[in-house]
Amino acid sequence: MNLRWLLRMARWAHRPPGWRRVLLVLAVIALCLLLFGLERWLGLPDWMQTNMGPRGRPPRF
Numbered sequence: 001m002n003l004r005w006l007l008r009m010a011r012w013a014h015r016p017p018g019w020r021r022v023l024l025v026l027a028v029i030a031l032c033l034l035l036f037g038l039e040r041w042l043g044l045p046d047w048m049q050t051n052m053g054p055r056g057r058p059p060r061f
Helices: 003-014 019-042
Strands: none
């Protein structure tokens, strides 16, 4: 882990953010989990699928 991230975590531990920032972070996490759940439940549309050939290489045209 980078030293910068450790310092940022220490600053958050000593001076916690306001409730609005906490709600924003929780809302972003909830949105990510919702999108992940929808993707797992409904699947990806065809236009979002990759067209990889054998061994993870793009096909030759």
